[in-house]
Amino acid sequence: MTTPNPFGALRGQLRDAASAFAGDAGAGAVPGILSGMVDDVDRALREELEIFPVCHHSPASALAMVRRLREKQPKVIYLELCEDLRPLLDELRNCRLPVALQAFATDIDGFPLDWAPLSVVAPITEASAEYQAIAYALDRPDVELVLVDRSTDHVFQWTPRDPAEPGEAKAADGDADEDGARHDEAALHGDAVGIEIGDLRPRFAELEAYLLHHGKVRHWSEWWDQYVEQPLVGADYDTYRQVMVMIGSLFRRLRPDRQAREDRDEDRERYMWTRMREHLAASGAEPERCLYVCGAFHAASRVEQFGLAAEGEPYEITPRTATRWMYGLIPSSHSAIEAQFGLAPGAVSIASATWTKALKRGRVTPFRLAGQQTADQKRAAKRAERERADAVPGSPEEVADRLSGFLATPPVLDDLDEAELLGWCVDIVGLARRNGYLASTADAIAVFETSILLAGMRGRGRPTPYDFEDAAVTCIEKDTVPGRRDVRRLCEILLGGDRIGAVGYDSLPPLARDVLDRLEPLGLNLSARTNQRALLDLAAEPALNPCSDLLWILRRLLGDVARPIMGARRLGERSIQESWDLAIGRNQRSLVELGYEGVTIEQVLEQRLRRDAWAPEATAATALEAVEEAILYLGSRRLADELGARAVELLTAERTVDGAPRVLRQIRRLLAHYRAAEPELPRWCERFVTAGYAHYCTLLPTAFADESTGLRQVAAMLGFLFEMESFALSLGCDHTQLELAVRQSHPEAPDKVALAWAARSRLGLMTSAELRSRCAELLANPLVVPAFPHYMSGFVQALEPVPTLAPFVVEQLSKAFAQLPDSVLLPWLPKLITALRDGARELVPVLVREAGRTFPAALSAVDAWVPPWSARPAASQAETGAAEAAPGGAVARLLAAHPATCDAVAETLGYDAGWQDTESALDPQVGVTGRGEVAGLLTRHPRTADAVARLLDLQPVG
CATH class of the missing domain: 1.25.40 (Serine Threonine Protein Phosphatase 5, Tetratricopeptide repeat)
Known part of the structure; x- marks a missing residue:
């Protein structure tokens, strides 16, 4: 039953108020906006298919959803969420919330290549209307859950092609942080595009600034909690529904014209209504037993396809591209959600605390999936199910005006709950002490009084968590932060904490499960978010060698997930003991995304090595590095030979020598490894050396003359040519080619x-x-x-x-x-x-x-030291004659008899050959005292000189 015009009186009151407020200047705009809001509410409530408007992560929306589901007991729930994410919802039973549904694509087809990889996430928290609807539908076989929003492929299809980054899609959906700020915790979602139900935030900057100023709040999350969330937590369903549609209509109508043209919201609404009509036609479901859950912004839609009785032309849905999407669940957290969707720090944690308090105060039993219930929650769920069995499904109700009463009633000022506020003040002081602050009981009293003072200044009878945060920062945080956490972060922890979800083992992709299974011999809790230290004595426990191999591959693919403290993996080197810091639980998202690329981690590494070697920007050095990694981590001779052949192709195709230093280092290590570990060198090594020899000989003169070619690169080319020359010559290369190249270099x-x-x-x-x-x-x-x-x-x-x-x-x-x-x-x-x-x-x-x-070597010898390249003082005639008259004079006669040999040696060493007169040099009358100790030594030990003379077939002298 419906009333012909339930909002007629309200519409008239708003027009009169708008005319009185705006006068003649605004007689055409303001009354139209206000009356249009009422029309949007009337239209949404009259729709045959019940529309449930929500706001993302809103406790009021979640409570209203629980009450309405128990009352209506729908058989079909249409949910505003990407339709291709539906299979993931069944895996939520194995997870600890919050988690995020993810669609991921690395090999893209139909999108700009610089957008890769593509990623979309949809976070799910318990204090959200969408989770309550999902939990209700999945645990009841007779209830069907249908996702009707555009697919993840269409998310990027509808993104403008002008931006270089697909992250612009965030702004297109209104899910970006306007000031561009990002928190460190956002790493749980990476750079994925966020999809969430019910983004209710003014898309008119002046309107938001006006609301924040007159609401005496600092940010939008606080305004929403104060003026919408708290009044609607205890409201009945009809009031909640009408107020949410009205807010969505207000924000929709106050969009700038330019933004309204650029937004894809209307296309999304056409898409969703088209999918719902298709499902109703195919299933034959009764619309009165269905529920359509969407954002309040979309509930006030004015597209021609709105409603089941709409007469507009059918909306044509474009086909998806050939991009292959992979789906999975990744951990999420309150901080990651706040950072990605532009919420104030702590907003989701405060919403979670509000949700818990409202459940206790209203004695409401929420819906939870079977795998996520504690024993007490299971008993409460059974009692709620018995009550549900006795209840009668709701029937169509009369549409009554609840907006007039809600808008005319002043806000209810809650009385001060001294016990709650005192508990907060005492707990924050204790938490501050544990984090290094010099807080005392006096600070607790100051926080208590300041919270009340701030609430009074802002027109509140009861301090909100935001008032308490401001008071705690003012009274406890002085000049510096002694630890890692400031007081505002401590307040977030106190009021609910940054809950971090986890994906259960059964919901992980096969690769992630395989990694955890193979690391089980380590005996560590790899799902923990803290660092786990693994000690591997590979000599005493050879069974741990597979774990070591896997950890090195994880290190290569995921970086900080596995960090070696002791041990190394190089060609020809294996550690006998290793120590690792493992953070697999904290980096579960990375492991899940790795599972989208293959079934085993070795397969993923092989694919990446091939992708790097065959990439358009690949070089010979890149391919050689891939060869080395294939040997180190996979031990695959087949893959190494394939990558080595690719390195030969890349080397011969290069027209620059920028990578020559890397090529020289890589091929030097690989040749040393193969010579030590293999009976013979692979054929690709021989081809690489011969091709490199010819290639660098050809490019050498140009590299010497080219100013843009660095000295390091030319030196590496020469190093390759000289070091590989003997090997290249044995393979048929010509030395003349290198000599000509050097001669032609000027x-x-x-x-x-x-x-x-x-x-x-x-x-x-x-x-x-x-x-x-x-x-x-x-x-x-x-x-x-x-x-x-x-x-x-x-x-x-x-x-x-x-x-x-x-x-x-x-x-x-x-x-x-x-x-x-x-x-x-x-x-x-x-x-x-x-x-x-x-x-x-x-x-x-x-x-x-x-x-x-x-x-x-000693400092004392520096003064008497003569550089070997310095000219020695000329010896006196007496010293020369004495030396030649010594028993070693036979050697002098031999050198004098064959001067050509000495001349050649002297010329090679860079000295000028100076010859004395042989007769005077061998005059026995010249004394030997001038030659010093050498002459005296030969005189005292003539047998040594005689023995040398006999070896030289000379006649001993003296």
Whole structure:
């Protein structure tokens, strides 16, 4: 039964009030808005299919839902939630709320590639109307639950293509935080797009600012709790329903025109009404035994498809794209919900506390899924079921005006509950002490009095949790925060805490269950949110080796989920003991999302290695790293050979040498591993060396001349060519190709010039004497001296391809420090240190070792030390004659008889061969005292010199 015009009197009163308030200027706009709100309420209540308007995470909505479900006992519930998430709802029995339904896609088709991966989450808390409807329907076989909102694929289909990030969909649905703030706890949801029932927040910034100012509150969550939530907690169903539709109509009508055009809300409403009509036609369900649960914003819809009797054209639903979506449950928390949906910190926790208090005060038994009930809750549910069996399902009721009474009645000011407030004050002081605050009983009294004072200033007879939070911050938190938590966070913990949900084992994807099963030998509680320390003695317990292998793969794929404290995994190296910090319970979301990519964790790693190697931006170095990881973590020779063949293809296709240092390091490690662990090298290694030899020989002259190619890259190319040369020559490469490439290289930059000189000396195209003379010319030329440090940078980098050049580099560095003026040397030293640290870190030990062999070991020997590259003082004629007259004179005669050999050796070592007159050198009348101890030693021990002479087939002398 319906009254012809139940809201006629209210409509007239609102028009008269609007005309009196706005005058002639607003006679056309304000009365139309107010009367339109009444029309929207009348239209929603007259609809044959009962519409239940809700607000997300609202205790008032949840309480009204419980009461209405027990009274109406519907057979079909239409719920505003993505329709493809329906199979996940059955898995909620195995979870601890709050959790979030998730749809995830990595391989996308039909969307911009830079949007990947796509993720949508829909959080579920117990103090929400949607959970009460879900729990009611799932535990009753005769009740059907139908999700009617657009699919997750349509969420992104309807997202504008202009933004580079799919996260713009959050703003399109009104689910983004307007000020852009994000809390650290939002990591539980990642960067997923949030979907939630009933987003009731003004989409007109001036209206929200006006409400906050006149409501004497700081943020929207506090305004909603004070002026909507608390009055509706104890209201009857008709009043609740009419007020919620009115608020939704108000916010809808006050949207800016631009935002109204951009929003997809009307398309969502057409979508939902189309799906409900299709289901009613297919199932034959009676509309009066159905319930449509949607946000209050959508309950005031004005689309032509609204209502079962609508005569508008059918709405055509576009097909989904070819994107393959995967579904699962992930943990959620109050903080994550607040951060993602722009709620004030602590708002969801306060709503949860309000819900618990309202249940006790109203003696209401909520609906809970069977797997989430305690023993007491099961007994209460059975009593409620018996009462439900005795009740008669509700029948259509008369639509009566409840808005007039609600709007005309002043708000009820609750009396001060001293016991509750005192309990809060005492508990917050104790909690503050445990967190390092110097709080006392006086602070508890101050918080009590300040809470009452703030409530009075804001027109409240009873302090709200928000008043209590402000008072606690004012009275307890002084200048600094001594611990990790500030007082506002402590108040959130006190009033309800940041509850964090968990997905049950049976609801996890197969990969996650497989990981937990394989780590069971560790004997740890892997579902705990605290860090778990695992100690693995692999030598004493070889059975733990599979656990170690799995942990290293987890480390590779999920980072901080498994963190090694002791132990390493490298080529040719295996730890005998390992220690791990495991945080699998705290990072359950990451493990669940990993399960969307495969059945086992090894399969996921193999897919990722292949994806990296065949990515459009992949390089030869990337493929070689994938080869190394395939050996380390999977032990797969087949996969390693496949990735190695891909590395050969990528190397030959590269037109730059930017990755040469990484290529050299990777192939060096891989060749060392295969030579130590395999009987023969894989064929791809041979192909890689021959292809790399030819490739780098071809690019070498261009790399030397190109200013954009770094010195480090050219040095790595030369390092590859010189180090792999013998192997490449054995495989059929030609040494002439490398020699021609070096001869054709004509660099201009000083550092590359020095590197080219080093390469020429390595190939024998430049002698050491010539190299030293060129460096001496540089130091002697005042015009070139300022650039000499650049030459030295090239020589230092040359240690990579020519490690035998280390003595020469130490010599030139010493000469530079000794001869360069301070104006050049002092600015160069910091640059040299920085260059060695950033570009030649592994070359520093080579220089240090060589310097240790060159310089004296003791400080006392420095004064008498003569550098080996310095010219020695000329010996006197007496010393020379004495030395040649010694028993070793036969050696001198031998050298004098064959001077060509000495000349060649001297030239190779970079010394000038100076010959004395043989006769005078061998004159026995010259004394031997000038040669010092050497001559005396030969005189005292003639047998040694005679033995050497006999070995040389010479006649002993003396």
